[in-house]
Amino acid sequence: MDRLHDRLAARFTLSDDEAAYFHQAGGRDDLLPVRITDYYLTLMGDSPEDPIRRQAVPRVQELERREYELSDPLGEHRFKATDRMIHRYRDRVVLLVTDSCAMYCRHCFRRSFSGRRFGPVSDPDVEAACAYLAAHPEVTEVILSGGDPLTLPIGRLHSLLTSLRSARPEVVFRVGTRIPVVEPAAVSDALVDVLATAAPLWVVAQFNHPRELTPASTAAVSALVAAGIPVVNHTVLLRGVNDSVETLEALCHALVRRRVKPYYLFQGDLARGTAHFRVPLRRGLDLVRSLRRRISGLAMPTYAVDLPGGGGKIPLTESYLLGERDGFYRFAGPDGDTYTYPVEADGEP
Ligand SMILES: *Cc1c(COP(=O)(O)O)cnc(C)c1O
Ligand code: SF4
Secondary structure, three states: OOHHHHHHHHHOOOOHHHHHHHHHHOOOOOOOOOOOOHHHHHHOOOOOOOHHHHHHOOOHHHHOOOOOOEOOOOOHHHHEEEOOEEEEEOOEEEEEEEOOOOOOOOOOOOOOOOOOOOOOOOHHHHHHHHHHHHHOOOOOEEEEEEOOHHHOOHHHHHHHHHHHHHHOOOOEEEEEOOHHHHOHHHOOHHHHHHHHHOOOEEEEEOOOOHHHOOHHHHHHHHHHHHOOOOEEEEEEOOOOOOOOHHHHHHHHHHHHHOOEEEEEEEOOOOEOOOHHHOOOHHHHHHHHHHHHHHOOOOOOOEEEEEEOOOOEEEEOOOOOEEEEEOOEEEEEOOOOOEEEEEOOOOOOO
8 A cells, every 4th residue: 555545544534435446546557646735635524525535535436437438538639739739729739748746636637648757848848849839820828738837846847938938929828737726835936936927927727616715725826916927717517526506606706806717617528537527517507507697707617618529628608599589689688587689789671
């Protein structure tokens, strides 16, 4: 048994499902590694159903495979621009800067990359990325992802951002990271400085539950915002973690109060071994409809799914438009009543 298993077992009694994972996964190297920060461990409750614990402690269901699950759930292979770069949408690219994360989230959809010893980007990787960016002026946004880019040594992150910036002075950077959530103390003044210097740069965090908004994570996010770094949030809709209107409402309010804009709420991707986290899409739509009635537009994330096979990200919305009749669009208002709006609003026939 490894040290993490002992650390967990010292803290609480492992459930049968959790213990079975450690028992069956031992020695396999084709799985998402198990890694939990000491900080995140302190947030966990005693129940195996605790929403924090579910995100971090593996359970045996992770070893199950559904026949529709995929090792490349987003079909990203088709859009490889360089070894480390995905260019799926015209104006933005994703650069996988490292496979390493401070903690491995059990629901991770990049699990065939994350924690698989690809290591951090090499100098030739960075050169290839810079050359690609220089040759593709249509790219206006570079999304640093992984793995978690903020696990790179600060000097390495700084030189990476500096190289990309000199290849394309005007691009916008976006950094996807869970560091503020799982290891907020790592958001040091020096790190904030490196990110602020690379402006314009946006940080995309991944808070999935209101209990993750602690004084420590609040301080991390506040330091970023105070340095002029806009912070938005991705939430993954996760069964047993945040699949209730009350939880999502509390999460979105807590984020906005900390000046973090809820950006996306993701329907679970079809990554292998994540079936126990997925919420039926129909239920997701119901949740989002109720949520929209309870929170402001500012607090409302866009519910979205990344279509399997490389279809891309699409917003999942119910249509309020009922149809068109006698020169009027007919809409269902939030109160359930029907309202109309003229088809030719400018009065011309
Ligand atoms: C999600 C994603 C993006 C960014 O999409 P936005 O809708 O702009 O947030 C870009 N490239 C890839 C490959 C993605 O998966
Ligand atoms: S931080 Fe992101 S990439 Fe890393 S394990 Fe969690 S979801 Fe996956």
